[in-house]
Amino acid sequence: MNIVYHCFGGAHSSVTAAAIHLGWLPATKIPTFEELMKIPYFDVQIGEDHGVFRYLGEDEQLNKVYIIGRRNLKDKFEKLVYGLASVYDWEDDFLLINTMPLVNWKMVLGGYLSRGLETPKLGRKIVLKGVQESFFKYVALVSEVKTNLSHHTYGKHFRSVNP
C-alpha cells in the first residue's frame, strides 16, 4: 500500500507523522529539537516544492510512505489522486492521511515564518515547540493508522483518513 501523509506545506506536520510511522522518532517521549531537525525534509520544503510527492521509506509491513504539501486543496487533493490512480489503473491501494487537523497555532505561525517568509531564524524555534506540543496527537494518529492497517480495516481500495 502507498501511504501519503499530506498537509499544507509538507514541511512539518506530514513529515512528523511519517517519521513516527517509520519508527524514526520514538513514540514514548517528546523528541528534542535536534531529533526533529534530523528528519529528512523537516523544515526544508518551500513553495516550489508544494505538489511534489516525497518518498520517505518503507514501514515494517512494506507499505511505502510518502509526504506531500498540497496547500489548501484538502479533499480536492484526495479527489485528484484517487482519480489519477483510477485513470492509470494503479493496482496498489492508496491511503491518504490529512495531518492538518493536528496542527496548532505555533506550527502555523512558525511554519509561515520559517517556510513561507523563509526566515528560519524567526520561525524554526516556534514551529519546533509547536510540534513538540502536538507530538502525542501525531503518535495517536499513526497508531490508529497502523492498527487499522494490521487489521485490514482500510479494505482493498482507496481510503482517506481525516483525524
Added chain:
Amino acid sequence: MKIFYLCQTAKYAALLAGAYHLKKLENNSTYKEFVKYIQNISIQLYEPYLLGKDESGTGVYIIATDMEQNLVAKIIDSFMLTFPNTDKYNTIITDSLVQPNLFLICTLKLSNLWPLKLIFKKLLPFAVWLNRKKVYNTVISTQT
C-alpha cells in the same frame, strides 16, 4: 497516450478544448452549440474525466479546477514520476487557456466573491467563449 486539459474556469475552458480536440465542436461553432454541449456533461471538480478518445486512440481527459491550477499540474506530474506504472512519457498535461482576456480574469475573480458569485458564475461560459480562439490554438499546438 493521454492528454489532460486543465483549466481554472471551473470546467468551461477545459471542456471547450476537449470538444475541439475530439471535433465535437468546430472552429466556427456557435455559442449556443457550446452551451448545449456543456449542459450535457456533468463533471466533478478535480476528478479526471474521460471526455472521449480521438481518432488515434488518445484519451482526452478534463480536469476542472477552480483554484491552484499550477499546483494541480505539478501534482499530476509528480504522481507520474513517483508511481512508475503511470506512463509519464505518453501523457501530456496542457493548460487549456494560457492567457485569458481581461474580461475573463475579472469574471473569475468576481465569481469568487460571495455577493457577486451568482451573477458572475453565470457569465463564466460566455467569458470563456470570448477566448475560444486561444483555446483552439492551444488544442492545435497540443495535437501537433
